[in-house]
Amino acid sequence: MTDPAEAMARLDDRISRCRRxxxxxxxxxxxxxxxxxxxxxxxxxxxxxxxxxxxxxxxxLVGLAPAAHGANRTGRMFTGDRAxxxxxxxxxxxxLANQAESVAIGDGLALHDVRMAAPIRCAPPAxxxxxxxxxxCAPWLDRELAILRPSLRVAVALGAFGxxxxxxxxxxxxxAVPRPKPRFGHGAEVVLPWAGRSGSGAGVVLLGCFHPSQxxxxxxxxxxxxxxxxxxxxxxxxxxxGR
Numbered sequence: 315m316t317d318p319a320e321a322m323a324r325l326d327d328r329i330s331r332c333r334r335x336x337x338x339x340x341x342x343x344x345x346x347x348x349x350x351x352x353x354x355x356x357x358x359x360x361x362x363x364x365x366x367x368x369x370x371x372x373x374x375l376v377g378l379a380p381a382a383h384g385a386n387r388t389g390r391m392f393t394g395d396r397a398x399x400x401x402x403x404x405x406x407x408x409x410l411a412n413q414a415e416s417v418a419i420g421d422g423l424a425l426h427d428v429r430m431a432a433p434i435r436c437a438p439p440a441x442x443x444x445x446x447x448x449x450x451c452a453p454w455l456d457r458e459l460a461i462l463r464p465s466l467r468v469a470v471a472l473g474a475f476g477x478x479x480x481x482x483x484x485x486x487x488x489x490a491v492p493r494p495k496p497r498f499g500h501g502a503e504v505v506l507p508w509a510g511r512s513g514s515g516a517g518v519v520l521l522g523c524f525h526p527s528q529x530x531x532x533x534x535x536x537x538x539x540x541x542x543x544x545x546x547x548x549x550x551x552x553x554x555x556g557r
Contacts, residue, residue: 318369318370318461318462318464318465319368319369319370321369321461322369322458322461323369325364325454325457325458325461326364326365327364329362329363329364329365329435329454330361330362330363330364331361331362332362332435332436332454334450334451335436335446335447335450335451337438337439337444337447338434338436338437338438338443338447339436341382341436341437341438341439342360342361342362342382342386342436342437343360345358345382345383345386345437346358346359346360346386346387347360349383353383353387356387358386358387359385359386359387359388359389361389361436362435362436363380363385363386363389363390363391363432363435364391364435365391365429365430365431365432365458366390366391366392366393366425366429367429367430368425368427368428368429369429369461369462370462370464370465371425371427371428371429371462371465371466372427372465372466372467372468372552372555373427373428373429373466373468373469373470373548373549373552374428374430374431374462374466374469374470375401375428375429375430375431375469375470375472376431376432376433376455376469376470376471376472376476376479376480376483377391377392377430377431377432377433377472377473377476378432378433378434378441378472378473378476378525379433379434379435379436379437379438379441379443380432380434380435380437381394381395381397381398381437381441382437383395384397384398385398385437386436386437388417388419389419390416390418390419391430391431391432392416392430393416393417393418393419393423394416394417394418396528396531397525397527397528397531398416398526399415400531400538400541401472401526401541402414402415402416402423403415403538404526404538404541404542404545405425405545407538407542408542408545408546408549409426409549410425410426410427410545410548410549411423411424411425411426411428412424412426427549427552429458429462431455431458432476433448433451433452433475433476433479433483434447434448434451435451435454448479452479452482452483452486455479455483456483456486456487459483459484459487460487463487463488466516466518467516467517467518467519467551467552467555467556468518468520468521468548468551468552468555469484469518469519469520469521470522470523470544470545470548471498471520471521471522471523472523472524472525472526473498473523473524473525473527474498476525477498477520477522478495478498480520481495481496481520484506484518484520487510488508488509488511489506489507489508489509489510489517489518490506490507490508490509491506492504496520498522499522500522500523500524500536500540500544501521501522501523501540501543501544502520502521502522503519503520503521503522503547504519504520505518505519505520506518506519506520516555517555519551521544521547521548521551522544523536523544523545524536524540526541
């Protein structure tokens with residue numbers, strides 16, 4: 315049997331070299347060349363951003379896409395922007411990360427039983443991927459789920475886009491998605507039983523959380539206690555369901 319860590323490392327490498335979407339390739343590389351003034355002396359990643367976290371995690375966080383001057387700069391999911399600052403601080407408070415700060419690859423950050431992924435691996439212009447780009451990128455999340463399948467127990471969708479992407483990907487991977495599809499909401503919780511025809515898998519609980527964007531956090535739509543509550547629930551479900 316293939317070691318999950320080795321399989322995930324190979325997948326991460328393949329993701330980081332993808333050039334399938336011309337518009338996204340052009341934009342991510344333009345941003346990396348022109349840079350933001352505050353980061354003028356830094357070398358931008360400027361490539362697709364792979365997932366981050368252990369390959370046998372029981373919890374998967376599903377976001378939207380890398381930020382142009384965040385993960386597109388640092389090369390690590392949710393690293394280098396305020397949304398990431400908010401999220402990692404919460405993960406640390408609930409015991410799912412070893413530190414509250416995420417600055418750059420090599421800063422010592424480690425996630426405990428959590429992996430992060432995005433349906434879109436490249437920073438899109440105006441944070442708006444096209445439907446074609448979404449569909450082109452979807453197989454990467456499918457392959458990530460295939461590696462995580464033996465251990466996965468909880469998926470946390472950050473925002474409505476992440477919710478729809480997670481439901482669709484989990485359905486393709488073999489979990490049974492209720493009909494009609496459950497609607498996104500902060501604190502929403504849906505059980506998806508395993509229904510795949512091949513292999514084995516356990517049920518997955520999908521949780522909804524408002525995305526930690528500046529719009530949501532600055533306006534108070536998403537507070538620290540609200541974020542902590544969802545992540546604590548994810549940890550509780552994962553520990554209850556075991557491996």
